[in-house]
Amino acid sequence: RHKFWETQPVGQFGDVADVSLPDGAIEPPSPLSEVRADPYPLPAAFEWFTCDLDDDALLADLYALLAHNYVEDDENMFRFNYSPAFLRWALRPPSFFRAWHIGVRAKESKKLVAFISGVPARIRARDDVVRMAEINFLCVHKKLRSKRLAPVLIREVTRRVHLENIWQAAYTAGVVLPTPITTCRYWHRSLNPKKLIDVGFSRLGPRMTMSRTVRLYKLPDAPLTPGFRQMELRDVAAVTRLLRAYLARYVVAPDFDELDVEHWLLPQEDVVDSYLVESPETHEVTDFCSFYTLPSSVLNNANYSTLKAAYSYYNVAVKTPLQQLMNDALIVAKQRNYDVFNALDVMENEGFLKELKFGPGDGQLHYYLYNYRIRNGIKPSELGLVLL
Ligand code: NHW
Ligand code: EN5
Incomplete structure (x- = not known):
């Protein structure tokens, strides 16, 4: 075979x-x-x-x-x-x-x-x-x-x-x-529903009109969490501490040091975006979220040639509820003109997908290790690794 x-x-x-x-x-x-x-x-x-x-x-x-x-x-x-x-x-x-x-x-x-x-x-x-x-x-x-x-x-x-x-x-x-160590599902959150429907990425739900759909996916103009801002070079040490402590919970996860965090998480326009919550009182970095930018070419559509997609990357919610943090990520992605925000059901993502109006996609992602056995595999929620 x-x-x-x-x-x-x-x-x-x-x-x-x-x-x-x-x-x-x-x-x-x-x-x-x-x-x-x-x-x-x-x-x-x-x-x-x-x-x-x-x-x-x-x-x-x-x-x-x-x-x-x-x-x-x-x-x-x-x-x-x-x-x-x-x-x-x-x-x-x-x-x-x-x-x-x-x-x-x-x-x-x-x-x-x-x-x-x-x-x-x-x-x-x-x-x-x-x-x-x-x-x-x-x-x-x-x-x-x-x-x-x-x-x-x-x-x-x-x-x-x-x-x-x-x-x-x-x-x-x-x-x-x-043999996969685990199998994940892609979930999709419409940011620009009209375009997604026009290109065949999503469909108008039963008993839904376009204007109801647009209203359903509407988001505030600016992030809601006080202290929510883009990550900067000076934040590398704090973000590394947050992320290392967080990833320690998972069965399979990267072992990131400060050099890795600087490379993989410091914002680069249209490549990777990272935001954090800096407490307005203590100036402590309490929470963190990130996504990478991977457009898709739209094949055979008269009106559009590309879809701008954000993919959820590493997120750490300590003080801010994860759902609220990810809602702010959706808001900044919408501000920056992304058409869709994608996420896998890895880590704690199950805890916000439905609530934030993500829907399951038709694609799966299987994770593999070469020359390393993990007996019986793991669940997506035990996986702390996102590959590009
Ligand atoms: S997954 C994305 C892979 N790329 C694509 O799907 C692009 C479009 N497709 C293609 O370019 C992310 C071709 O269809 C490819 C296959 C090149 C996929 N992984 O040449 P043949 C990655 O990049 C097996 C692994 O005739 P083809 C991860 C297939 O099962 N194996 O097929 C990459 C069959 O073997 P089998 C894959 O269609 C991880 C054989 O290839 C595969 O012309 C790589 C057929 O070859 C896939 N995605 O070319 C492994 N797709 O035993 C890394 C097919 O079943 C392992 N095959 O007869 C670790 C290495 C490092 C170890 C270090 C210690
Ligand atoms: C890893 N580095 O199938 C790369 N994407 O769901 C290799 N579907 O975009 C692995 N088919 O469901 C790649 N819309 C594996 C993924 C390959 C690409 C892939 C799927 C993931 C995808 C979309 C479009 C489907 C078009 C027809 C999809 C539904 C969205 C809808 C939005 C509203 C709420 C319900 C869901």
Whole structure:
């Protein structure tokens, strides 16, 4: 059934019931001298190409490959449209490895036809903090699909990760592979219902008119919580403290230090936005919320070519109720012209989704670990990890 995945150190569908297998690494690390020294062979017309994201021309090629060939919904109405600035942010966190930005080019035309990437992260599973690679942006040009190129890309990124003495990875996918640690649902909160209906992202509910729908999703013009403001560089230490204490509650979560927080959470226009509540009395930072910007191309619509979507990222509510904090996040997203605010049912998100008028989407997101077993998996509410 899974000719490639059956050969890999991942939970196999048959093991699911086997309670004797312990949590942790599925296979031990090898001596680095035993890691294959040269790249896996590609079909003769293609060559490996390590991508330099400082190079604006290369970044434009990567952007175009993904904009035309990356993930679509199940009815092929929308396609993720990660911006060049977003890709640079996603792929260059603290201590990233250039060798993990892996392109495949046509030898003759030098055209970029496939890509896979990894970035380093420390991820905690129960009480075990593990150095991992986060794998993302696996993409094969539409004209080269179903030729078993993806397994070659995956083996090659694995080899390059092993060369850094890292033996585990985390990744998400919309498709079922052996074997998810958990399966999450996407939820969507309309901010611009008329446009969402026009492009087929959502539908007019039964017995609803357009004007009732617009009224239903209306939001205040400005955030309601006193002291709600954008995060700044001077807040990194306070936000790191809040976030570390909060993520400690989850079974699987990133182990963020201040450098990580500065990279992943300091606001960058149209890439990542973070807000916090600074107590007007004590000036303490008490709460925090964030979202990243990932537009989707609207395929085949006469009126619109793009949807501006915000994706809930990391949120920590200590003093302000989570629902109120997220309502303020919706308000600033609306102010900034987003069409929709998306969230997964991870962490404590179940506690505000229905109340804030999110509706369940038709997409799922499966989370995976490579070479790391978590017996019986976990619930979405036990997951403290959001990948881009
Ligand atoms: S998920 C988004 C993946 N990208 C897309 O969906 C874009 C549109 N699709 C494509 O470009 C986020 C192609 O359809 C792709 C497959 C390239 C997806 N993950 O080449 P073949 C990520 O980037 C398996 C893993 O003929 P294709 C996470 C499939 O099950 N495996 O197919 C990436 C089959 O194997 P099987 C996937 O359609 C995580 C084989 O590929 C997959 O031309 C990567 C078929 O290959 C997916 N999303 O190309 C794993 N989709 O055993 C990282 C299909 O079933 C692992 N397949 O026969 C960790 C590595 C690092 C370890 C370090 C220690
Ligand atoms: C991970 N780094 O299917 C990337 N999106 O629900 C790989 N549906 O937008 C994983 N089909 O339900 C990607 N509208 C997996 C996701 C791939 C993209 C995807 C889904 C997630 C999505 C929309 C549009 C559906 C169009 C037809 C959807 C309903 C919204 C409605 C708003 C009002 C209240 C009820 C819900």
